[in-house]
Amino acid sequence: MKRLLILGTLTLLIFAQSAFGLETRGIDFAIRYYEKRIYYVGDTEHPVRLEAVITNNSSDTYRFKMSDTRVFSLDFEVTTPTNIRLQPATKFIRDRNTNQPVLYRDVSLEPGEKYGIIVALQDYVEIREPGLYTVRGLFYPDLNLRGAGQALASNTLALSMRPEIVFPEERAMIEAETGALLRRQPMPPDEVVDYVLSARQRSQWEKFFLYLDLESLYRSLPSRDERFRRMSQEQQRAALDRYRRDLMAQAVDQDILVIPASFEILQTSYTPFEGTVVVIERFRYPDYTEVKKYTYYLERRDDIWLVTDYEILNLGTE
Numbered sequence: 001m002k003r004l005l006i007l008g009t010l011t012l013l014i015f016a017q018s019a020f021g022l023e024t025r026g027i028d029f030a031i032r033y034y035e036k037r038i039y040y041v042g043d044t045e046h047p048v049r050l051e052a053v054i055t056n057n058s059s060d061t062y063r064f065k066m067s068d069t070r071v072f073s074l075d076f077e078v079t080t081p082t083n084i085r086l087q088p089a090t091k092f093i094r095d096r097n098t099n100q101p102v103l104y105r106d107v108s109l110e111p112g113e114k115y116g117i118i119v120a121l122q123d124y125v126e127i128r129e130p131g132l133y134t135v136r137g138l139f140y141p142d143l144n145l146r147g148a149g150q151a152l153a154s155n156t157l158a159l160s161m162r163p164e165i166v167f168p169e170e171r172a173m174i175e176a177e178t179g180a181l182l183r184r185q186p187m188p189p190d191e192v193v194d195y196v197l198s199a200r201q202r203s204q205w206e207k208f209f210l211y212l213d214l215e216s217l218y219r220s221l222p223s224r225d226e227r228f229r230r231m232s233q234e235q236q237r238a239a240l241d242r243y244r245r246d247l248m249a250q251a252v253d254q255d256i257l258v259i260p261a262s263f264e265i266l267q268t269s270y271t272p273f274e275g276t277v278v279v280i281e282r283f284r285y286p287d288y289t290e291v292k293k294y295t296y297y298l299e300r301r302d303d304i305w306l307v308t309d310y311e312i313l314n315l316g317t318e
Contacts, residue, residue, distance in 0.1 A: 026058025029152040030233060031137040034118050034302075035183050041130050042164040046183075048121040050076075051301075052137055052154070056109040057229070064141035067104040070119055071095045072145065075138040078125045078159070086133070089126045104143060112229070118302040121159075133159040155233065184210060186303040189275035190268040193296050196307060197263050197279070205248055213299070216308035217253070218243045255312055258283060266293075273300045282318070291315040 034049040052074055056062040067073045071092050078086045088096075109115055121127075121135065137154035144151070187195065192211045199207035218240060219225040228236060246252045261284035268277050275298040283290040297309040 026056065026060075027062055027152065028055040028057055028233065029053070029137065029139045029154045030055070031135070031154045031157060033157065037183065038162060039160065040162045040164055041127060044122075047123075048127075048159065049118055050121055050135070050137070050157075051116055051118050052139065053114055053116040054109065054139060054152075055114045056111055059111055061111075062109045064107055064109075065104045065143050066107050066115075066117075067102055067143055069095050069098070069102060070117070071124065072102055072104070072143045073140055074117075074119060074124075075140070075144065075151070076121060076124045077136045077138065078121070078127065079134050079136075081132055081134075087126045089122060089124055092124050102143070102145070116301065127161055130161045130163040133161065135159050184304045187305065188268070189270050189277050189296075189298045189305045190265050192298060192305045192307065193277040193279060194265065197260060197281075200257070200259055203259075209244065209247075211304075211306055213306040213308045214240050214244060216299075216306075217256070220309050256310060261289070270298070270300075270305075274298070275300070275305060280315070289318040291318060 029052070031050050031052050034051045037046065039046070039048050054062075054064070065073070080086075107115060127133070135157045138151040139154070140149040140151050143149060196208060196211055199205075199210075215228075215236075219228050228239060231239060243252070247257060250257050260281040263279050263281045266278045266280055268275070270276065277296045277298065279294045279296065281292050281294055283292070291314075293313040293315055295311045295313075296307050297311075298305045299308050300306075
């Protein structure tokens with residue numbers, strides 16, 4: 001349910017407040033790059049997009065407020081190697097100085113659940129110079145009103161900003177030379193599954209992984225999920241890195257790695273946030289062709305659909 005708060009006009013805002021040491025046992029707040037790529041100063045088409053995730057690792061329900069105007073729930077501290085903090089962005093100051101009603105939602109996270117949103121860092125901080133920076137996120141469970149509020153601090157990320165590029169041809173040449181990573185594009189669930197399977201047919205690993213939620217796939221086995229829950233964040237990241245390498249070595253989860261000779265999408269159904277795609281896949285062997293029905297489950301994160309799980313039904317041979 002949406003609620004509102006009325007803020008008076010703010011007369012001065014230089015910096016958002018830092019965290020006040022708020023500690024909530026079992027509640028983790030983390031940030032990560034939504035799509036790691038080469039970043040350029042002044043690139044409004046491809047801003048630095050971050051995914052901010054609140055995870056309830058406690059045994060109790062965790063409740064917090066999430067504002068429709070994100071600057072009342074989130075903030076980011078970006079600092080130089082000499083610990084100089086960058087100025088807030090114009091949009092951030094404008095949104096924080098609003099005298100309009102502040103809408104927010106009451107959110108409840110059950111144990112083990114996560115809540116994530118994707119934001120553009122340049123909406124919060126003005127990055128005018130190339131160089132190396134450190135990024136830390138701040139999450140305000142009870143909102144940050146009038147520039148004050150207690151916050152949960154996230155992990156830190158290293159950010160490299162390249163000088164502004166004037167000509168698109170120059171950008172294309174640089175990204176080709178440095179191997180810039182692929183970017184996820186908004187596509188319906190059936191096109192996502194088609195993309196993943198086509199990439200697997202061509203052994204294009206980066207494209208194959210692009211729309212897979214590796215954490216959800218890893219945790220789909222109860223034994224792995226139990227181990228994952230007991231890991232620290234660093235251990236979890238290491239486990240997912242190993243899982244990715246094991247997939248590429250075809251040492252685990254063979255069912256999703258087998259290369260189909262052909263496939264046909266039979267049915268697609270989805271709500272705003274969850275989708276199901278049913279596919280008939282044929283696997284050709286010297287003396288026969290094996291036919292299987294794969295059901296892929298997807299979740300929508302922001303505007304991107306990701307494969308989170310799958311089921312298989314053997315249909316016999318041809």
